[in-house]
Amino acid sequence: DTAVSQTPKYLVTQMGNDKSIKCEQNLGHDTMYWYKQDSKKFLKIMFSYNNKELIINETVPNRFSPKSPDKAHLNLHINSLELGDSAVYFCASSQGGVSETQYFGPGTRLLVL
Amino acid sequence: ILNVEQSPQSLHVQEGDSTNFTCSFPSSNFYALHWYRWETAKSPEALFVMTLNGDEKKKGRISATLNTKEGYSYLYIKGSQPEDSATYLCAFYNTDKLIFGTGTRLQVFP
Numbered sequence: 001d002t003a004v005s006q007t008p009k010y011l012v013t014q015m016g017n018d019k020s021i022k023c024e025q026n027l028g029h030d031t032m033y034w035y036k037q038d039s040k041k042f043l044k045i046m047f048s049y050n051n052k053e054l055i056i057n058e059t060v061p062n063r064f065s066p067k068s069p070d071k072a073h074l075n076l077h078i079n080s081l082e083l084g085d086s087a088v089y090f091c092a093s094s095q096g097g098v099s100e101t102q103y104f105g106p107g108t109r110l111l112v113l
Numbered sequence: 114i115l116n117v118e119q120s121p122q123s124l125h126v127q128e129g130d131s132t133n134f135t136c137s138f139p140s141s142n143f144y145a146l147h148w149y150r151w152e153t154a155k156s157p158e159a160l161f162v163m164t165l166n167g168d169e170k171k172k173g174r175i176s177a178t179l180n181t182k183e184g185y186s187y188l189y190i191k192g193s194q195p196e197d198s199a200t201y202l203c204a205f206y207n208t209d210k211l212i213f214g215t216g217t218r219l220q221v222f223p
Contacts, residue, residue, distance in 0.1 A: 004156075043157070043202070043213040056210055090156065098145040098206045099164050104156035 003027050004105040006091050012111045013081060021076045021108045023091030029103075031055075031096035032074035034066060037088040037107070046089075049074050050096055081112045117205045119214035126193050126221055133189040134217040136203030140184035145206040148177055148188055151216065152199045160188075160201075193221040 004025045013019055025032060033056075034046040047066040048056035054066070063079045078085060091105040118137045126132050138146060145164045149157040161170040166181040174191045190197055200218045204211040 040215065041200075042215055043204075045210045045212075048210065058210075099162050101147070101159040101162055102211065103159070106156050 004091055004093055004103050006089075006105040006108050008108060009106060010109050010111075012113065014113055015081055015083060017081050018077070018079045019081060019110070020078070021089055021091075021110075023074045023076070023105055025072055025091075025093040025103070025105075027093055027103060029093040029095055030071060031094050031100075032068065032071070033092040033094075033102065034074065034076050035090040035092060035104075037090065039087070043090065047074075047076075078110075083112050086110055086112045117203060117212050117214040119201075119203060119217050121217060122215070123218040124220070126219070128194060128221055128223050130193050130221075131189065131191045132193055132219065133187050134201065134219075136186045136188070136214055138184050138186070138203070138205040139207075140182060142207070143181040143184075143205075144208070146179060146186050147204040147206065147211060148186070149202040149204065150199050151202055157202060188217075190219070193219070195221045195223050197221050 007022045031050045033048045035043045046060050049068045051071050052068045065077045068074045088107045088109050090107045092102040094100040094102040120135050147162050148160040151157040161177050163179040168179040170177050177188045179186045198221045200216040202216045204213045
């Protein structure tokens with residue numbers, strides 16, 4: 001059983017399109033996250049939700065909109081895709097709190113042409 | 114801007130060698146330090162979460178120490194094996210989120 005799953009694994013699309021990435025966790029965690037791995041291989045937090053409520057929103061363009069229909073799901077919708085959005089996007093979940101391990105999904109590799 | 118720095122950036126060792134690498138982080142407002150192991154084409158997997166100054170954690174041949182006063186943590190691998198080849202990430206917990214370093218990429222040759 002996969003703990004944190006993401007779909008799709010790969011996404012190739014044209015500039016200007018709108019796309020979504022889905023994330024689901026079956027760990028019963030309250031908190032979910034979206035991270036972006038940039039070109040320098042840094043993992044940077046984008047968003048965090050706790051029990052369907054947004055708690056972290058880093059300085060991310062408003063073309064990116066997370067949606068959490070329930071606490072087991074956190075989807076990422078991206079409008080008007082740009083070349084610079086090409087990256088690997090990771091979803092993660094945890095019980096929340098400083099000493100709680102975050103469990104990562106397999107990543108979605110997005111390529112914008 | 115909070116910086117989490119890891120050194121070295123990459124490391125090549127022979128099977129059987131022991132190795133260690135460093136994570137440096139801000140020494141003020143410390144909450145926790147996380148270590149992750151990240152194999153190519155997989156997702157990061159947690160190794161340790163460290164919260165107290167002087168903490169030492171161990172999992173098999175891998176261990177870690179923590180000095181919150183001076184802002185560093187060491188990760189040690191005893192008797193490296195080819196399957197230890199991965200990127201080792203540390204992440205500093207700042208208020209409400211993890212700030213990751215760029216990692217140390219370890220390659221163990223048979």
